[in-house]
Amino acid sequence: TVNFLPAVQFNIPHAVILSTNYTETKGLTQRLKEILQKRDIKVTIFSLDINEEKNPLLLLDKLLPFAKNYERIIWNISGGQKIPTIALQTAFQRRIKAGFKDDILLYLEANPPETWYYDSAFNPQKVQTKANINLKEILYLYGFDLYEDETEKTIQIYPKPSGDTIKKLDIGRKALKYYMADDHFREVFFNWMKPYEPEISCKSDIEELIRNSLNQLKPLVNEIRIKKAGYENLEKRIDDVIKSLNYLDMNKLKTNINKLKLITKPEQIFNDYWDSIKREVIHRTIEKIPFAPVKLLQRDVNSQITEKVVKQIQDIGGIVKDHKGDTLHKADVEHFSALKKGNGFLFEWMVASLVYDTITNDPLLKESVSQIHLGVKTKPINSPKHDSELDLVITTKFGTLITFELKTYSFSGETAKAKEGTTYKKSGPYGRAIIIGPLLKAMVMQNVDNTKNYPYYIDGVIRSQQETAERNGIEYWYLDDIETKLVKVLS
DSSP: OOTTTHHTTOOOOOEEEOOHHHHHHHTTTHHHHHHHHTTTTTEEEEOOOOHHHHHHHHHHHHHHHHHHOOOOEEOOOOOOOOHHHHHHHHHHHHHHTTTOOTOHHHHHEETTTEEEETTOOOOOEEEEOOOOHHHHHHHHHHTTEEEEOOOOOOEEEEOOOOOHHHHHHHHHHHHHHHHHOOOHHHHHHHHHHSSBOOOOOOOHHHHHHHHHHHHHGGGGGGGOOSSSSTTTTHHHHHHHHHHHHHHHHHHHHHHHHHHHHOOOTTTHHHHHHHHHHHHHHHHHHHHHHOOOOBBBBOOOHHHHHHHHHHHHHHHHHOOOOOOTTTTOBBGGEEEESOOOHHHHHHHHHHHHHHHHHHHOOOOOTTEEEEEEOOOOOOOETOOOSSOOOEEEEEETTOEEEEEEEEEEEEEEEHHHHHHHHHHHHHHHOOOOOEEEESOOOGGGGOOTTSEEETTTTSSSSHHHHHHHHHHOOOOOOOOGGGHHHHHHHHH
């Protein structure tokens, strides 16, 4: 990105890539070349062997004769190895002495995102780094691509949301308005999101449920099939070997035995079968557990408050069945919103609407943002499998990704660190990973002993979100922090 951005920002017609054995074998040279050419920038590859890369004098001797072909050069010393930088700066100074007074030395600073450049007299000037780089370009430069198929598409929220995306943003915007202003709505939001409490009185009840699930599953075990590559037709392959032995067909026997060489870890066979059985047992057991009715408003409220919350849910497209008087149960709400998924999904669109509105309503922030995407899955180039999922991604015009993990409930320290590592891999060391939780600052009261008080309906797993994030060195934002902190991150 430190090579791509200035070329685009300053309308450079021709880029010369100093390419090493490492950047060529890793595909970095080729990917940078392709991305620049798509922007109608001519590209020349200037290959360096290991001696030229590590010896400033050798590199200088190679650079100066080549540089005579150009009347004006911008020498970009951003990023890369320090040893070639010495040669580049020396070449710049030698060129100035030789009469090429229009040459410029250029360097990109990451924080804040500024491009510094120096004329022949070494007078320093700077501008904000700013180029319309998109998400696919950044991912491609770092060796990744979007993972998409017919059922899973990355959703672009900014700058050009689709009609369906605009409708979902509107639902999120309305839900956010109620959530920010009304504590009754917040309580219903959280209680509807929580799992049901099972009505099981003793240990023997649980044992009986599991026993029943296993008995029901037993006739279906033969239908469970291995899914792991290389093991799918294991029984048939073994059968083929046995048949070959019976007929003493050595050529066929060798062919069939070679097929079995794919099996390097026999325990994977057992694990794959066992995982399938385990999933079915869990599914069938949960289906039979009787659950206690969950009151969405557990404090004493009158029917007016209940009706108000019902209307709020209906206003965001939720479906509420008939309920009695001042009591509203989880079972009364078929869908909490028109999105018809869980409240974690609704929360994503609440945050997305706030990020979208904050940026589109501020001309200065719009100058810093290229794109915003929701539900980003990535994969290594040429791989069929995705390697990471990112909830909300801002692609900045200074060539970094700001990734948001949106959490309404629990997450582990490993999850937090993984998101930070993913952001680094996908956009370099200046990418930023942030976790946004569902709490508002007003919901967290500080006690004199530095402990915190929360509303009674907030579970312990939600209370521990901030501590988990900070313990693992990841930024954590409250929901009502987003506007002010976005300005600081992007301005």
